[in-house]
Amino acid sequence: xxxxxxxxxxxxxxxxxxxxxxxxxxxxxxxxxxxxxxxxxxxxxxxxxxxxxxxxxxxxxxxxxxxxxxxxxxxxxxxxxxxxxxxxxxxxxxxxxxxxxxxxxxxxxxxxxxxx
Amino acid sequence: xxxxxxxxxxxxxxxxxxxxxxxxxxxxxxxxxxxxxxxxxxxxxxxxxxxxxxxxxxxxxxxxxxxxxxxxxxxxxxxxxxxxxxxxxxxxxxxxxxxxxxxxxxxxxxxxx
Numbered sequence: 001x002x003x004x005x006x007x008x009x010x011x012x013x014x015x016x017x018x019x020x021x022x023x024x025x026x027x028x029x030x031x032x033x034x035x036x037x038x039x040x041x042x043x044x045x046x047x048x049x050x051x052x053x054x055x056x057x058x059x060x061x062x063x064x065x066x067x068x069x070x071x072x073x074x075x076x077x078x079x080x081x082x083x084x085x086x087x088x089x090x091x092x093x094x095x096x097x098x099x100x101x102x103x104x105x106x107x108x109x110x111x112x113x114x115x116x
Numbered sequence: 117x118x119x120x121x122x123x124x125x126x127x128x129x130x131x132x133x134x135x136x137x138x139x140x141x142x143x144x145x146x147x148x149x150x151x152x153x154x155x156x157x158x159x160x161x162x163x164x165x166x167x168x169x170x171x172x173x174x175x176x177x178x179x180x181x182x183x184x185x186x187x188x189x190x191x192x193x194x195x196x197x198x199x200x201x202x203x204x205x206x207x208x209x210x211x212x213x214x215x216x217x218x219x220x221x222x223x224x225x226x227x228x229x
Contacts, residue, residue, distance in 0.1 A: 034217055043206055043220040044160075088160070090218075104218055108159035 004091050006107035015116045019076040023089030023107055026070070032092040033065055033072045034104065039085045048074060079114040086111045118143035122207050122221040129228055135180075135194040137224050139207030142188065147209040149190040150218065151182055154204040166190060202228045 003026040013019045021035075032051055036044035050056045050063040050072065062075040072091075076083055086109040093103040119142045129135060141147055151163040162175045164182035172182050179198060183191045190207055207221040 032216075036220075041225075043204075043223045046217050046219060049217050103162070103165065106160040 004089055004105050004107040006087075006089050006110050008108060009111040010113055011110055012113045012115060013079050015079060015081060015114055017079050017114075019079045019083065019112055019114065021074040021076075021087050021089075021110050021112065023072045023074075023091075024070055025072070025089075025091045025105075027091065027093065027105075028067075028070065030070075030091045030093070033063070034090040035061075035063060035074045036088040036090060036106075037083075037085045038088060038109065044088055076112075079112075081114050081116050084113050118209070118219065120207060120209055120219060120221040122205075122224050124224060125222065126225045127227070129197050129226065131199055131228055132196050135192070135197055135201070135226070137192040137205055137207075137226075139190040139192075139221055140188055141209045144188070144209070144211070146187060147211060149184065150208040150210075151190065151192050152206040152208065152220075154206060156203070160206070164192070197228045199228050202226055 005024045007022060034046060035048040037047050038044040048058060048061050048063040050065045053065050053067055056063045060077045064073045072089060074087060088109045089107040090104040121140050123138055149166045152160045153163055154160050163180060164172055164174055166172050166184045169184055169187055172184060179196060180192060180194050203226060205224045205226055208218040210216045210218040
């Protein structure tokens, strides 16, 4: 059973602060990691993906991956009220049939609130 | 560019009634297609996935079924809905080579009464 764990929150930060969202996964064979943002009542939207250890930056978002610790995080700098949403971490299935089919395993999400 | 459509956007159905939800993808060929359900306050549950026409794999045995009659069309069906079928149904696509990101449609919110 592959597991992706996220702190459900809610995480509350003031506007302009750095929001840090964390995710751990159980399958050491996982190679691809994704962050989705889901506004209330809407479908998930892909915001970042990372395949290699280290950091990947895209605007105000930074994804960090540590495969040895089986840990992936998302940092949101200069948080805005419009960043208030649930953030889903997703991981591929590792070295099994699931990986060849593009199977992703999702965490339950962390709810982020950015207050002005 | 690729786009994914789902309809209807919302649906209210009585227990025991049939269901048909449709998903279509434009702008890509031979995508992997997925059906997920998100119940209130819960995570995404993968229901079905398909790597090609007529090829359907089920993740969770239940009273739902899926079909892929065309390359870019994916249909979710039920003969008799249960109260527990209520939820937000999401279709997604990916290229799946070897593992690529998935993109979600706008979803169908189903309420079974």
